[in-house]
Amino acid sequence: MIDSPRDLFLKCREYRDSYDARAQGFYPYFRSIEGTRGNHVICGGEEKIMIGSNNYLGLAHDPRVVEAACQATREYGSGCTGSRLLNGSLRIHEELEEALAAFLDREAVLLFSTGFFANQGALSALTEEGDVILCDRENHASIIDGCAFAPAKLIPFRHNAPESLENRLKRVDPAAGRLLAVDGVFSMSGDLVNLPPMVEIAKKHHCRVYVDEAHSLGVLGPNGRGSVHHFGLNKEVDVVMGTFSKSLGSMGGFIAGDGEMIEYLRHRARCLIFTASLAPAVTGGVLKALQIMQEEPERLDALWRNTRKMHEGFLSMGFKIGTTKSPIVPILIGSERGSFQFAQRLFEEGVFATPAIYPAVKYGEAIVRTSYMATHSEEDLNRVLEVFGKLAKELGTFDDPAYANPGRRKNVFDFRLSEQGREAAVRNNPGTNP
Amino acid sequence: MIDSPRDLFLKCREYRDSYDARAQGFYPYFRSIEGTRGNHVICGGEEKIMIGSNNYLGLAHDPRVVEAACQATREYGSGCTGSRLLNGSLRIHEELEEALAAFLDREAVLLFSTGFFANQGALSALTEEGDVILCDRENHASIIDGCAFAPAKLIPFRHNAPESLENRLKRVDPAAGRLLAVDGVFSMSGDLVNLPPMVEIAKKHHCRVYVDEAHSLGVLGPNGRGSVHHFGLNKEVDVVMGTFSKSLGSMGGFIAGDGEMIEYLRHRARCLIFTASLAPAVTGGVLKALQIMQEEPERLDALWRNTRKMHEGFLSMGFKIGTTKSPIVPILIGSERGSFQFAQRLFEEGVFATPAIYPAVKYGEAIVRTSYMATHSEEDLNRVLEVFGKLAKELGTFDDPAYANPGRRKNVFDFRLSEQGREAAVRNNPGTNP
Numbered sequence: 001m002i003d004s005p006r007d008l009f010l011k012c013r014e015y016r017d018s019y020d021a022r023a024q025g026f027y028p029y030f031r032s033i034e035g036t037r038g039n040h041v042i043c044g045g046e047e048k049i050m051i052g053s054n055n056y057l058g059l060a061h062d063p064r065v066v067e068a069a070c071q072a073t074r075e076y077g078s079g080c081t082g083s084r085l086l087n088g089s090l091r092i093h094e095e096l097e098e099a100l101a102a103f104l105d106r107e108a109v110l111l112f113s114t115g116f117f118a119n120q121g122a123l124s125a126l127t128e129e130g131d132v133i134l135c136d137r138e139n140h141a142s143i144i145d146g147c148a149f150a151p152a153k154l155i156p157f158r159h160n161a162p163e164s165l166e167n168r169l170k171r172v173d174p175a176a177g178r179l180l181a182v183d184g185v186f187s188m189s190g191d192l193v194n195l196p197p198m199v200e201i202a203k204k205h206h207c208r209v210y211v212d213e214a215h216s217l218g219v220l221g222p223n224g225r226g227s228v229h230h231f232g233l234n235k236e237v238d239v240v241m242g243t244f245s246k247s248l249g250s251m252g253g254f255i256a257g258d259g260e261m262i263e264y265l266r267h268r269a270r271c272l273i274f275t276a277s278l279a280p281a282v283t284g285g286v287l288k289a290l291q292i293m294q295e296e297p298e299r300l301d302a303l304w305r306n307t308r309k310m311h312e313g314f315l316s317m318g319f320k321i322g323t324t325k326s327p328i329v330p331i332l333i334g335s336e337r338g339s340f341q342f343a344q345r346l347f348e349e350g351v352f353a354t355p356a357i358y359p360a361v362k363y364g365e366a367i368v369r370t371s372y373m374a375t376h377s378e379e380d381l382n383r384v385l386e387v388f389g390k391l392a393k394e395l396g397t398f399d400d401p402a403y404a405n406p407g408r409r410k411n412v413f414d415f416r417l418s419e420q421g422r423e424a425a426v427r428n429n430p431g432t433n434p
Numbered sequence: 435m436i437d438s439p440r441d442l443f444l445k446c447r448e449y450r451d452s453y454d455a456r457a458q459g460f461y462p463y464f465r466s467i468e469g470t471r472g473n474h475v476i477c478g479g480e481e482k483i484m485i486g487s488n489n490y491l492g493l494a495h496d497p498r499v500v501e502a503a504c505q506a507t508r509e510y511g512s513g514c515t516g517s518r519l520l521n522g523s524l525r526i527h528e529e530l531e532e533a534l535a536a537f538l539d540r541e542a543v544l545l546f547s548t549g550f551f552a553n554q555g556a557l558s559a560l561t562e563e564g565d566v567i568l569c570d571r572e573n574h575a576s577i578i579d580g581c582a583f584a585p586a587k588l589i590p591f592r593h594n595a596p597e598s599l600e601n602r603l604k605r606v607d608p609a610a611g612r613l614l615a616v617d618g619v620f621s622m623s624g625d626l627v628n629l630p631p632m633v634e635i636a637k638k639h640h641c642r643v644y645v646d647e648a649h650s651l652g653v654l655g656p657n658g659r660g661s662v663h664h665f666g667l668n669k670e671v672d673v674v675m676g677t678f679s680k681s682l683g684s685m686g687g688f689i690a691g692d693g694e695m696i697e698y699l700r701h702r703a704r705c706l707i708f709t710a711s712l713a714p715a716v717t718g719g720v721l722k723a724l725q726i727m728q729e730e731p732e733r734l735d736a737l738w739r740n741t742r743k744m745h746e747g748f749l750s751m752g753f754k755i756g757t758t759k760s761p762i763v764p765i766l767i768g769s770e771r772g773s774f775q776f777a778q779r780l781f782e783e784g785v786f787a788t789p790a791i792y793p794a795v796k797y798g799e800a801i802v803r804t805s806y807m808a809t810h811s812e813e814d815l816n817r818v819l820e821v822f823g824k825l826a827k828e829l830g831t832f833d834d835p836a837y838a839n840p841g842r843r844k845n846v847f848d849f850r851l852s853e854q855g856r857e858a859a860v861r862n863n864p865g866t867n868p
Contacts, residue, residue: 006611008560008642009672012698019697030518030700034525036510054710055515069512069715070504076470078503078719079684081489084464086788091468113685114547116709126442141708149583177440208442238443245710250513251547263453264446266464274575275550276488276679281503281715285512354520 026344028354037061039375041352048352049380051370056327057218057299058375059289060249069250072284080277084111085266088277096287100242100254103290104225105234108262111283113275115214115243115253116142120149121269122210122239122255123181127152131177134168134207136160136193138186143212152179159186162197169205178207184216184227188361188369190324192220193227199236210239218247219303219326223294244282248289252278302374303327306381310372313385320398330356330367331388332398339366342395349387365398460778462788471495473809475786482786483814485804490761491652491733492809493723494683503684506718514711518545519700522711530721534676534688537724538659539668542696545717547709549648549677549687550576554583555703556644556673556689557615561586565611568602568641570594570627572620577646586613593620596631603639612641618650618661622795622803624758626654627661633670644673652681653737653760657728678716682723686712736808737761740815744806747819754832764790764801765822766832773800776829783821799832 021027035042038061041050059065072092080088097109112118123146127133131152135143138159147154155172158164165180172178180202182193193211202209213226221229224247228237239261244252255265265272293299307327314321320332333339339355346353346368357366372381455461469476472495475484493499506526514522531543546552557580561567565586569577572593581588589606592598599614606612614636616627627645636643647660655663658681662671673695678686689699699706727733741761748755754766767773773789780787780802791800806815 005606005609005640006565007640008565008611008613009692009695011562012560012692012695015694015698015701018701029520030523031521032523032525032528033510033521036524038511050521052521053515054521055513060511060513060515065512066507069507073500073503073507073715073719076467077472077494077683078499078715078723079489079494079679081487081494081679081683086463087465087467087484087486087488087786089464089466090470091466094466114551114709116551116705117548126446128445131440131442141704145583145704145708149579172439175439177442179442206439206441243710245513245515249511249515251710251713258443258446260449261443261446264449267449267452270575270579271550274579275548276677276685279503279685279713279716279719281507281512281719282713285507285713285715289512352521 021340026340028340028343028347031347031352039373039377039380043347043352046350048347048350049376049384050352051372051384052353053373054215054246054371055249056247056303056371056373057224057249057293058373059247059292062249062289062292064292065249065285065288068288069281069285072280076280078281079279082277083273083275084277085273090277090280090283092280092283092287093277096283096290097254099287099290100256103294104229104240104256106240106256107259109254109256110262110265110272111278112253112255112269112272113278114251115241115245116145117271117275118241118243118253118255119143119146119212121271122241122265123147123152123179124150124270125265125268126239126261127177127179130173130175131179132172133179133181134165136182136186138189138191139181139183140187140212140214143181143183147181152177160191160194162194162201165198166201166205169201169207178205179210180207181210182212184211184213185219185326185328187215187328188356188367189322189330190326190328191322192325195227195231195233199233203236208238209236210241211237212241214241214243214246215326215328217242218293218300223297224300244286247293248286250282250285250289252282252286299374303372306372306374306376309381310370310385313381314388317385317389317392319388319392327372329370329372330361331370333366333368334364334398336366338395339368342368342391345391345395346387349391351384351387455774460774462774462777462781465781465786473807473811473814477781477786480784482781482784483810483818484786485806485818486787487807488649488680488805489683490681490737490805490807491658491683491727492807493681493726496683496723496726498726499683499719499722502722503715503719506714510714512715513713516711517707517709518711519707524711524714524717526714526717526721527711530717530724531688533721533724534690537728538663538674538690540674540690541693543688543690544696544699544706545712546687546689546703546706547712548685549675549679550579551705551709552675552677552687552689553577553580553646555705556675556699557581557586557613558584558704559699559702560673560695561611561613564607564609565613566606567613567615568599570616570620572623572625573615573617574621574646574648577615577617581615586611594625594628596628596635599632600635600639603635603641612639613644614641615644616646618645618647619653619760619762621649621762622790622801623756623764624760624762625756626759629661629665629667633667637670642672643670644675645671646675648675648677648680649760649762651676652727652734657731658734678720681727682720684716684719684723686716686720733808737806740806740808740810743815744804744819747815748822751819751823751826753822753826761806763804763806764795765804767800767802768798768832770800772829773802776802776825779825779829780821783825785818785821
C-alpha cells in the first residue's frame with residue numbers, strides 16, 4: 001500500500017495570520033474600494049483620503065486618459081486574446097513603444113503585460129549560467145524574483161552603498177557576466193538610488209547597468225523621465241525598466257534599451273512570448289497619460305510641492321521618515337502590530353494607507369507607507385497631518401520603546417514566514433520589497 | 435587590473451534568427467494589426483481572416499463587452515496603481531471573483547493580473563521543498579515556468595498518458611506532497627486532457643489535482659464551464675486555473691478552489707502581492723463577457739459547428755491535424771522552414787495564422803496553428819479551406835519527405851536554443867508550449 005504523503009493543502013488549513021488579524025480588528029489588506037477619484041476613495045460608504053497609491057500624477061482619473069482608454073477599446077476591442085509574438089500586436093502597442101523610446105531617448109522599447117514581467121523577462125533572458133546580478137537589498141520583489149528565475153546568481157549588496165557594490169564586484173569570478181540592478185526610487189523607503197558612483201564602479205568592473213524606474217518615472221527628471229535622466233546618466237545606463245501602474249495610471253510595464261537587446265528580448269523573454277498582450281484600454285490610456293505628462297509639467301511641480309509639504313510636516317511633528325527623497329514617505333512605527341493598529345486607526349479617521357512589515361522593510365522597523373499625489377489638495381494634506389499627529393499621541397511610534405523593540409511585543413501578523421524561517425531570512429534574505 | 439569578463443549583451447549582438455527570417459521574407463511574428471473585429475483583422479491596409487486568435491466566442495469585440503469595459507473605466511479610472519493587497523482592490527474585482535466562483539461552483543476565486551501569473555503564483559505558493567508537481571509534457575509554458583519557480587520538483591509524464599503518470603507517481607518519495615497539473619485543452623495540439631483516469635490515479639496516490647482551463651473555459655462543458663465540468667469531475671479536482679485572454683476576450687487570469695486555499699494564496703502568491711491589480715476596463719469587460727457566455731449558449735453551439743466543419747474539412751483534404759478535440763486545429767507541416775513559408779503564404783492569401791515550432795511542438799513536427807471562433811462565417815471558413823488546399827499543393831506538408839525529415843533541410847529559425855542545446859532539450863525538456 002501507499003504511504004500517506006504530506007498534503008499540499010495542510011498549510012492552507014493551518015494558516016491563521018489573516019484570520020487572526022481580522023478577528024483582532026486590524027486586518028489592513030484587500031480593502032474594498034467602491035468608488036475612486038484617485039486622491040479620494042469610497043470604502044464602506046465613507047470617503048477616505050487616499051495616501052496609499054502610486055498614482056503620483058493623478059492621471060488614472062484624468063478624463064482625457066479615461067476617454068483614450070475607452071476609445072482604444074471601441075477601436076480594438078476589450079483584449080487581444082493572444083501574445084505580441086503571435087496574434088496580439090496592435091498598431092497602438094507599437095505607437096506606445098515608439099512614444100516611450102522617444103521620451104526616454106532610447107533606440108527601442110518592449111511592452112510587457114505587467115511591470116513584474118518586465119523584470120522577470122529581461123533579467124532571465126539577459127543572463128546565463130555563471131553570470132551574476134548585483135542587487136541592492138531594497139530592490140523590488142519583482143527584481144528579486146526575476147533573479148531567482150534567471151540562470152544568473154543574485155549577489156545582494158548593502159542598500160544604496162557603492163562601496164558594498166564594489167566589494168562584491170571585486171569578488172566575482174573574473175569571467176562572469178555582470179549586471180547591476182537597482183531601483184531608481186525604492187518603493188518602501190522612498191530613497192533615491194545613489195546612481196552616479198554606482199555607475200562609475202560598474203563601468204570599472206565591466207558590469208552592465210539596469211535601472212527599474214517604476215517609482216521614478218513621472219516623479220524625477222525632466223518631464224518625469226526618471227532617475228537616470230535626473231542624474232544625466234542616460235548614456236551610461238544600459239537597460240531601463242518602467243511600469244504603467246504608477247504615474248502612468250494603468251497596468252503593465254516595459255524595457256527600454258538598444259535595438260539589438262530589445263530584438264533579442266522579443267524572442268527570448270518567456271513571460272512576454274507566453275502571455276496575452278496588454279489590453280487596448282490599457283495601451284490607449286497609457287499613451288494619453290504619457291502625452292499629458294509631457295505637456296503639463298505643472299503636475300510634476302504640484303507633486304513636488306505636496307511632497308515637500310509632507311516631508312516637512314512629518315519631520316516638524318517629530319515623525320521618523322527615514323531618508324526618503326520622493327513622494328513615498330514611510331512613517332516609522334516599529335512593531336508589526338503597531339503598524340497594523342496605526343493603519344487601522346488612520347482608516348477609521350478617514351485616511352487610507354497601508355502598513356509594511358518584514359520582509360518589505362527591516363524586521364522591527366515596520367512602517368505605515370504613505371505616498372502623495374499631484375492632485376492632493378492643501379486641505380487633504382493638512383487633514384492627513386492632523387490625523388497622524390492625533391494617532392501618534394494615541395498609539396505611539398518608533399520612539400515608544402514598547403514599539404521599538406520587536407522582542408517586547410508579540411508580533412501578530414507574520415506576513416510570510418515562520419519565526420525560525422523569519423530569523424534565517426533576516427540573516428540571508430537579499431530583500432523582498434513590494 | 436580587472437580581467438575582461440563575458441559581456442551580457444554579446445548574445446544580443448550575435449542573435450540572428452529573426453533578422454534572417456525577415457531577410458528571407460517569412461518572418462511570421464509580431465505582425466502589426468491596424469484594425470480588428472475579431473474574426474477579421476487589418477494588416478498593412480489589407481483585410482485578413484483571423485484564424486490565429488484565442489477569442490473563441492468572439493466576445494472581445496461584442497459591443498456590450500466593449501461598453502462594459504468603458505463603463506468600468508469611467509467609474510474607476512484607467513488603472514488601480516497598486517496591488518490587490520494594498521490599494522488596488524475594487525468592488526468590481528470582488529464582483530468578478532464572486533461571479534466566477536458561482537459559475538464554476540467553487541467556494542472562492544482569486545484574480546491575477548495575467549493567466550501566466552495565476553499558474554506561477556499558485557504553483558509556487560502551494561508547494562514546498564520536497565514536493566513534486568507531475569506535469570503533462572504538453573502543458574503550457576506558464577505551468578512549466580511556475581514549476582521552475584516553485585520549490586517543488588517538476589516531474590514530466592508522457593502527454594495525456596495515465597499509465598505514464600502512474601509510473602511516475604509510484605516512484606515518488608512516499609512522504610512528498612504531490613500535485614498533478616494538466617491543461618484541460620492543450621494549446622498546440624488541441625487535445626482534450628484524459629482527465630477521468632488521471633484523477634483516479636491521483637486520488638489513489640494522494641495527489642492533489644490542478645487543471646488549467648485556459649483553452650477550455652468557454653469551449654467545453656455546460657455553458658463553457660471547462661473540461662472539469664465537461665467530465666463531471668468538479669468535486670474531484672482541487673484547483674482550477676483559468677484565463678481571461680481567451681474566450682472571455684481580455685487579459686488576466688484566476689485560481690478557483692476552496693476558501694482556505696484561496697485565502698492562503700491571497701497572502702502567499704508573490705506575483706499577486708507585488709503586482710498592480712487588473713485594470714477596471716479588463717475587469718468590467720470580463721464580467722460582461724462571463725454574463726453573455728451564460729446567457730447565449732448559441733455562441734458555444736456556433737463555435738462547435740465551426741470547429742466540426744474545419745476538422746472535417748481539413749481531414750477530407752488529407753491534412754494531418756493530430757488528435758485535436760477542440761477549436762484548436764494544428765496543421766502538420768514538418769520542417770520549421772516549411773511552417774514559416776506556409777504561414778507567410780497564408781498571410782499573403784488573406785489568412786492570419788502563425789507557425790509553431792520546437793519547443794512548442796515536437797522537433798520535426800512544426801505546425802501552422804489554427805483556431806476557430808463562433809463568429810467566423812461559413813464564407814470565412816470556406817475561404818480558409820480553399821487557401822490551405824491551394825498552398826498544400828504549392829508548398830507541401832508533412833507527407834512531403836523534404837518537409838518531414840528535419841535532417842533534410844536546414845532549419846532557418848531556431849526559436850530558443852542553439853543546435854546542441856536543442857538536442858539536449860529534445861531529450862530532457864518536459865515541454866514548453868505556448
